[in-house]
Amino acid sequence: MDTSLIIEGAYFIAALLFIYGLKRMASPKTARSGIVVAGWGMVLAVVVAFLYGLDVNERAQPHVALNLGLVMIALGLGVGWAWYSGKKVAMTDMPQMVALYNGMGGGAAAAIAAIELFSGNAQSHGVVVSVLAVLGGLIGAVALSGSLVAWAKLDGRMSKTIRLPGQQLINAVLFFAALGLGAAITTAGVTGGEVSMLLISLFFILALVLGVMLTTPIGGADMPVVISLYNAFTGLAVAFEGFVLQNPAMIIAGTVVGSAGTLLTLMMAKAMNRPVSNVIFSQFGESGGEGDSDIEGSMKAAEASDAAIAMYYASKVIIVPGYGLAVAQAQHKLYEFVKLLQKQGVDVKFAIHPVAGRMPGHMNVLLAEAGVPYDIIHDLEDINEDFAQADVAIVLGANDVVNPAARTRKSSPIYGMPILNVDMAHQAYVVKRGQGKGYSGVENELFYAENTSMVYGDAQKVMAQMIEAVKSLG
Structure with missing residues (x-):
């Protein structure tokens, strides 16, 4: 039987499990089973990813066995750490863990973008793939550093609010500078020019700094909305990088997480009677006890x-x-x-x-x-x-x-x-x-x-x- 047919069929089943699991999470009565269903979908997607790698690279890349060995080591470390921390974490620390896992997802998407951009693979596949790699890298890096700041605040390792004079202007400069670098990377790559490693590195550094600067001024009362927002960011970044890698499971899982996170963020902001932009830019709780x-x-x-x-x-x-x-x-x-x-x-x-x-x-x-x-x-x-x-x-x-x-x-x-x-x-x-x-x-x-x-x-x-x-x- 054609291996590609098995892979596509498995990805389709994994997608169904993601969607069905998410649907069951909508009710407290079925949420636990929904998590299990979605978890099995993720296990299937990971297994199929190995088949996908072997199918694509068995002739083109002589070091597939070595690469898969490194992947297995990384996967083992990740599973072990997640299992241990998940069993050990107290209920009061669950928000910190969610923030941390959001960040890890965004970081993974940013890492994929970095590899594709540094290697030139993204640029070689045309402007659309290059743009998606840049956007996924930007959003993923912001989600990574922003989620780490949220984790530090929730865990009591950082002051609730840290604000600089002209904070919003600094954030705007960082954002547009990162976009400008991303545009330069894309333009240079698709026109056949040489993309500077320094340019790509600076792009990711600015994105990481932007995530920190966006999150540090936000007060503690807005943390539930911030966690939900970065969850949406992570999903969007993963979906973009799924297009870059032509991986259906990443596209579907990222889209589901991104859309669910966006809806939840909007619902949370509505519950506070404030637009999401107000959460990010208004510096909630700045004066605290005024009046x-x-x-x-x-x-x-x-x-x-x-x-x-x-x-x-x-x-x-x-x-x-x-x-x-x-x-x-x-x-x-x-x-x-x-x-x-x-x-x-x-x-x-x-x-x-x-x-x-x-x-x-x-x-x-x-x-x-x-x-x-x-x-x-x-x-x-x-x-x-x-x-x-x-x-x-x-x-x-x-x-x-x-x-x-x-x-x-x-x-x-x-x-x-x-x-x-x-x-x-x-x-x-x-x-x-x-x-x-x-x-x-x-x-x-x-x-x-x-x-x-x-x-x-x-x-x-x-x-x-x-x-x-x-x-x-x-």
Whole structure:
């Protein structure tokens, strides 16, 4: 049988597995199996890539065996590192890992572009292939360095925001300079001229610096959108390099990732009521606490047992999870407490903000890990009207996504961002380790409201105290 026919058929099956896996990821109930399906599609694509390399190069390249040996070594190292880190990573560190993996994908695309440009293969195949190699290299390099900065911020290794005077002008100069170098590389190659190695090297250096400069000024509250944006960049870069290598699996996988990442980015930005350009260029959270000093009221402390008893005798309770819940790893204790409330006949629901946590879907994954049923987990647009009828709303580790300043304070950096209406509940409790501000640096007006009480302490310990308080009533 013709080897090329087997390869094309396998690529087609891999593409179907990618698409079907992505479709199953749309629901929390089927997301795990969707990941497995897409994973098998990737395994198939990798195996077929070896057949593709052998089929194309068996006569043209005498060192195929040596090259495949190096590939196997690299693949083994990658699989080993990914398996170890994936098993070891804590749920609170998952956003950092996602950012890191985004960067690795972009870096791989940039590396392919570099090889094709340095060798002259891209230029020899005409202007279209050369342009795609340059664009893929630019986007991939930006995704690599930008994702590494996002990882460093999320992991606490870098200050939240680093801004230079004339930041946007510097970014524009870097961008157009990189484009100019890319155009020069393409023009020289397709016209038969010699492409300077220094020119190509400078192109990639500028692209990497641009990724850093774009990401360092962005505040922490925008990190979920940034991660999603660089995910889209990585997919686009991989698709472009798939055209350069004439590899259908790369084209399809990159297109799927790029389109899904773009849609998710737009949805996340919409959830914050801000265009994507505003996320990248507005320097969100720059002033942080502007206007905080005139907030009326004071914080009122409450005991965990008092909050637990109030919820035990309530009719309707809404729970808002946040990053602090993930840090404390308190999701299992929380669900144990929820089951005690449900046994008492309390109507308990979870409210999830689209940008809660440090990456898209962070809270959904956290609750799924604890076994919380999907039918009591609700998105912002589905549950926001219910807060006015809730006897008690409890916030565990969330901050900016429940701040009423987003509705009323035009001077606030988060003004206009849709929030969960916790302040409209009859009674609100906020579980918080201290009196610090949120990740955006904005003071939360909810904490000072008349109907809000603060329960200070680690969420894990607070939930244990609440469970004991409720059990003592039985």
